[in-house]
Amino acid sequence: MGNDIDTIFDHILTGKSLFIDRDVLRNEYIPDHILFRDDQISQLAQILAPVLMRSKPSNVFLYGKTGTGKTVVARYVLKKLAERTAQHELNIEFVYTNTRIASTPYHVLFEVGSQLGAQIPFTGLSMSGAMRRIFERIGASGTNIVLVLDEVDYLVKNFDDDLLYDLTRPNADIVGSSFISLVGISNDLKFKEYLDPRVLSSLGEEELVFPPYMVGELEAILSDRVRLAFRPNVVADTAVKLCASLAAMEHGDARRAVDLLRVAGELAEREGSDQVTTDHVMKAARSIERDRVYEAARSLPLHAKLVLAVVTSSNNELNTGQVYSRYAEICKTSGLTPLTQRRVSSIISELDVLGLVNAPVISSGRFGRSKKIKLVASKDSVIKALREDDVLTSLLS
Ligand SMILES: Nc1ncnc2c1ncn2[C@@H]1O[C@H](COP(=O)(O)OP(=O)(O)OP(=O)(O)O)[C@@H](O)[C@H]1O
Ligand SMILES: [Mg+2]
Known part of the structure; x- marks a missing residue:
């Protein structure tokens, strides 16, 4: 060493x-030339361009799998629009926030507020109070807003779509003729299923797809x-x-x-x-x-870690019943209430989706269908992650 x-x-x-220059390889770097995304760039520019004439652009929704250039395209177009806005001294603010990094709906508003110069304390206001301050700030200065909500599926899946609902319906009494246009970004198309139809129809006025x-x-x-x-x-x-x-x-x-x-x-x-x-x-x-x-492995909830620990500690494939009985036994000896077998079975599927275990369903004759479960990820990395959880380690010891 x-x-x-x-x-x-x-x-x-x-x-x-x-x-x-290693910064060029950092994830936040915005290249001067974005290749193979001319269509998405010009479409997004066209959708947002009316803001330069003080008319409200349609809300737009960008989706595509991870690493297909959604964030970089959105930031690039925003940067170009901001340059034009500055040249012509227009009263427009471009706000970018990543809802996963902000982590709660309130912190999204906190972030937006601080970029707009609205006074929102780090804690203490209600959601509607915080929203009101943003609307008041916009109304008082006559500012129009283009707001990018990156990884917006995180917010909707972990909380709800109330924030999106409120943002798509600013109170005209407060904001006057100012507006907020939304650009939502998601790498999970299915997240639309989580949206109230009213939110979906306003957020999805326009859609851009990013292919792999x-x-x-x-x-x-x-x-x-x-x-x-x-x-x-x-x-x-x-x-x-x-x-x-x-x-x-x-x-x-x-x-x-x-x-x-x-x-x-x-x-x-x-x-x-x-x-x-x-x-x-x-x-x-x-x-x-x-x-x-x-x-x-490290970011799994406790019971999922327990299930993973059971699979990791076995050298052979286990079926769902075996995993469940070993899991339930650990719960019993450590005074935890075990989850139902059905819930554990869905945890196993989630571990499969994460690529930690392999759990194909196989039919086992008259006993019906079961899964054959085995660890497929690096055992060392899994054990390292599990060992870091103090609660888990004390349960297993
Ligand atoms: N067309 C491109 N030209 C140059 N660099 C690109 C292009 N597309 C993506 N990249 C680079 O690849 C990385 C990932 O792109 P980006 O962050 O935009 O993905 P994303 O679609 O937002 O993914 P996620 O859904 O995971 O957030 C970034 O470093 C970005 O600069
Ligand atoms: Mg992204």
């Missing part, structure tokens, strides 16, 4: 770092970043191709592609290598997968 650190410092000090990227598109996106992020000739072409094809297998996810490139570069630099090779990319893929498994 000591040597590692010295190599890193040496490389930085002698200017031998592989990177010119093809392998060639990912390669082009990466090549652009390679030029900005690394010194010339540091990254092997084969390494770029491998990042692109691994990310294409992951449903065409540009975030995964860029992450692979960044982690591969960091690994290569740490090793003191002067090239980023396919080996580094493979190592990066394993390291990202371990992190993903760890994060997924």
Whole structure:
């Protein structure tokens, strides 16, 4: 390790770092050129352009799988609109907030309020009180708003759609002729099922779809970043191709592609290598997968962790009944009320969706259908995540 650190410092000090600018590979970076999204960019620009003439744009909803460029396109169009607004001294505010990061409906309003200069305390107001302050602020200054709610499905699934309902119906007595146009973003199309039809019809006035990227598109996106992020000739072409094809297998996810490139570069630099090779990319893929498994396991609720612990501790496949009886036994000895078998069965399906366990349903003759459950994720990462939970560790000991 000591040597590692010295190599890193040496490389930085002698200017031998592989990177010119690693920030270019960060997730928040907005590239000057967004490739393969001309249609979405011009459609979004067209939908929002009326705001420059003081008319209310339609609300719009962007959806597509993770890493398909929704956030980057929304931020890019907003940035361009803000530049025009500044040139023409128009009274428009562009507000961006990620509801998952804000984490509660109230904190979404807090964020929006602070970007608009409305006084909303960090806690203490009711939702309607906070909403009123925002409306008053808009009404008093005659400001029009374009509000981007990124990862809005998080809010709707974990709370409700009241906030969206209220935002799509500002009280005319307070806001006067000002308006709020919404841009909602989600990587889960099914989340529409959670919306009240009235919210759905106003939020979904317009819809833009972001399809997954093809392998060639990912390669082009990466090549652009390679030029900005690394010194010339540091990254092997084969390494770029491998990042692109691994990310294409992951449903065409540009975030995964860029992450692979960044982690591969960091690994290569740490090793003191002067090239980023396919080996580094493979190592990066394993390291990202371990992190993903760890994060997924760590953020599970207690009972799901217990179920996962049961599956992890067995060397053989278990059926649903076996998992349930071992789980129920742990609950009994530790004084917890066990969930029903049906609920545990749906937890197992959720663990399957997360890629932690494999649980295909198989028919077992006259005993009906059952699942054959086994761990498929890295055992070390799962155990590491479970061990971090003090309550769980004390239950299992
Ligand atoms: N067309 C593109 N050109 C250049 N870079 C892109 C493009 N699309 C995506 N990226 C890059 O890929 C990463 C992921 O993109 P983005 O954050 O926009 O995905 P997303 O669709 O919002 O995903 P999620 O639903 O998970 O939030 C970012 O680093 C972004 O800069
Ligand atoms: Mg996003």
